[in-house]
Amino acid sequence: GLNSPFADSLGIQERTVKAHVSAIFEKLGVRNRTQASVVLQRLRLQQK
Numbered sequence: 001g002l003n004s005p006f007a008d009s010l011g012i013q014e015r016t017v018k019a020h021v022s023a024i025f026e027k028l029g030v031r032n033r034t035q036a037s038v039v040l041q042r043l044r045l046q047q048k
Contacts, residue, residue, distance in 0.1 A: 002033070 003021065007014040021033075030036045 003014045003017040007017045025036060028036050028039045030039055
């Protein structure tokens with residue numbers, strides 16, 4: 001998955017990445033990265 005490369009590049013453990021990603025998903029009201037991407041794209045369009 002994507003968590004391991006993120007963890008490696010940030011110098012943190014993979015479980016820390018998972019915790020942060022889960023918190024972001026909860027705040028966005030989504031269940032996966034695809035849904036998060038859609039929500040974030042919509043938010044970017046609203047800002048323009």
